[in-house]
Amino acid sequence: MSEVPDNDELVDELRALRRELAQLQHGEGDDDEVRYRAVVDNVIDGIITIDDRGVIKSFNPAAESIFGYAPEDIIGHNVNVLMPAPYCDEHNDYLDRYRKTGEARIVGIGREVTGRRKDGSEFPMDLSVGECVAAGCTRFTGVVRDITRRKQLEEQLLQAQKMESVGQLAGGIAHDFNNQLGIILFDVDMLLAATEHEATRGDLQKIRKTVLRAADLTRQLLVFSRRQRMEPQILDLNQHLGELRKMMTRLLGEDIDIRLELTDDPCTIEADPGNLDQVLINLCVNARDAMPEGGILRISTDSVLVDETYAREHSHVPGRYCRLTVADEGHGMEESVRARVFEPFFTTKDTGKGTGLGLSVVYGIIETHKGWITVDSKPDLGTRFQIFLPAIGDAPDADPDRQPAVSTEQGRGEAILLIEDNLELRQRLVHILTTSGHRVSECADLTSARKVFGQGAFDMVLSDVVLPDGRGSDFCLDLLDAHPELHVILLTGYSDGRGDSDRLEQAGCPVLRKPVGVTELLEQVRRTLDGS
Numbered sequence: 001m002s003e004v005p006d007n008d009e010l011v012d013e014l015r016a017l018r019r020e021l022a023q024l025q026h027g028e029g030d031d032d033e034v035r036y037r038a039v040v041d042n043v044i045d046g047i048i049t050i051d052d053r054g055v056i057k058s059f060n061p062a063a064e065s066i067f068g069y070a071p072e073d074i075i076g077h078n079v080n081v082l083m084p085a086p087y088c089d090e091h092n093d094y095l096d097r098y099r100k101t102g103e104a105r106i107v108g109i110g111r112e113v114t115g116r117r118k119d120g121s122e123f124p125m126d127l128s129v130g131e132c133v134a135a136g137c138t139r140f141t142g143v144v145r146d147i148t149r150r151k152q153l154e155e156q157l158l159q160a161q162k163m164e165s166v167g168q169l170a171g172g173i174a175h176d177f178n179n180q181l182g183i184i185l186f187d188v189d190m191l192l193a194a195t196e197h198e199a200t201r202g203d204l205q206k207i208r209k210t211v212l213r214a215a216d217l218t219r220q221l222l223v224f225s226r227r228q229r230m231e232p233q234i235l236d237l238n239q240h241l242g243e244l245r246k247m248m249t250r251l252l253g254e255d256i257d258i259r260l261e262l263t264d265d266p267c268t269i270e271a272d273p274g275n276l277d278q279v280l281i282n283l284c285v286n287a288r289d290a291m292p293e294g295g296i297l298r299i300s301t302d303s304v305l306v307d308e309t310y311a312r313e314h315s316h317v318p319g320r321y322c323r324l325t326v327a328d329e330g331h332g333m334e335e336s337v338r339a340r341v342f343e344p345f346f347t348t349k350d351t352g353k354g355t356g357l358g359l360s361v362v363y364g365i366i367e368t369h370k371g372w373i374t375v376d377s378k379p380d381l382g383t384r385f386q387i388f389l390p391a392i393g394d395a396p397d398a399d400p401d402r403q404p405a406v407s408t409e410q411g412r413g414e415a416i417l418l419i420e421d422n423l424e425l426r427q428r429l430v431h432i433l434t435t436s437g438h439r440v441s442e443c444a445d446l447t448s449a450r451k452v453f454g455q456g457a458f459d460m461v462l463s464d465v466v467l468p469d470g471r472g473s474d475f476c477l478d479l480l481d482a483h484p485e486l487h488v489i490l491l492t493g494y495s496d497g498r499g500d501s502d503r504l505e506q507a508g509c510p511v512l513r514k515p516v517g518v519t520e521l522l523e524q525v526r527r528t529l530d531g532s
């Protein structure tokens, strides 16, 4: 890129040299020059001066590191090499107009433009321009700041806010919907218990299955909105994947060749196994959909050390992470699709085939596990998802305690205080508990529950968590402090992450998730009353 300087340029240079000479002769400028250099050479912003035809006259060290050019490579060239189209054309037009009319529109105004580095890569930058005329020459000074990092953070924040609000909406709906499902499930169970008619029983079983499927959907929504109670445990990711393999093969069909490539390194993480399954199922089902003719699906693990820089880019802490990679050789994605895959309800599938919730649920789960997920994809070249989960040092629990089976579900006249604000649900609960041999006092809020509890002798309190005048969990924990012999069961649609699940666990207080079937309820009541 060598240009022969034209006449105007030579005149400019000559003037500048004369000025310098005059300053030297008068013994001025040495101090000023030193001060000026000290500032320009050490600021973190790039400072570039150009003349009125766009020719670069100076290029400070910060500009050097921002653009990747050494001063000797770039001084004398037109500044538009530092800008991609259309910015460089705009800039040429702008200087043309300036020379013809003297109109200096961008001077004094900061604006966001795109810069181009020596290697051709582009980046967002803040640019502000100042103009000065000294010794008859016009100079523009551009101050440039690379804002790549700020842009990334803005985008991450926007994405997080979007997820948060949709999550709240979804969670709210799912909670109420779950209560309705609970009512239907109780009704179906009671009808099942009351009828011997084979055909009717078959129909009722079908309804029951549908209700449980619907409950599964609400669970997805609750996980997504992070209101689902998480039950993290220490587990070995490799072992977990090994156990899942069979289920995956059945789920994906014979045309998909699942290849597990697991590292020999320990892959111990703290995760909710159910959530983990959901992540894998969603990723694998998407991969299958992307390979309608079949193909290879690689699921691999390895252990990676995440350094400061990389962690900062993803707003996470540095350290050792287990990486789970799910890669397919399917149809891949265009960039416009790839950029939106984690958005709730974003789908490219036909109505009835996709909900657009799969990957947003995956995203939510990984976030709650303090990890992150990335996606690479090219049309026709397949897709690769990578999940990073914090690794922990401890070995997995060898043999988790199994809960003992119960022998009977029947009550023996024990007194139960039931607190549930949903009338229909409460009526069903009263019916189920009394017909199975318990004595029940019912309340719709905590105020009346306090009163009723004070007036009688109760063996057990069965309480909803979210009540109109407070949290059933707080009420029960207080009761347990005062009456350690009392039995307590909580019935909840969700846990809002206020951290009371730990306290409840410590107090040995079981939590039943709505919707709950009759058998499950009665078994838990019996087990709790028996103190097992």
Ligand code: ADP
Pocket (backbone or CB within 6 Å): 282, 286, 287, 290, 328, 330, 331, 332, 333, 337, 341, 346, 347, 348, 349, 353, 354, 355, 356, 357, 358, 359, 360, 382, 383
């Ligand atoms: P859904 O599967 O219901 O459409 P998801 O949230 O699971 O919703 O996925 C969103 C979209 O992301 C899909 O519709 C699809 O366009 C794209 N996608 C996800 N996984 C893959 C993949 N493995 N290959 C190609 N496209 C994918």
Ligand code: MG
Pocket (backbone or CB within 6 Å): 282, 285, 286, 354, 356, 357, 358, 359
């Ligand atoms: Mg999906």
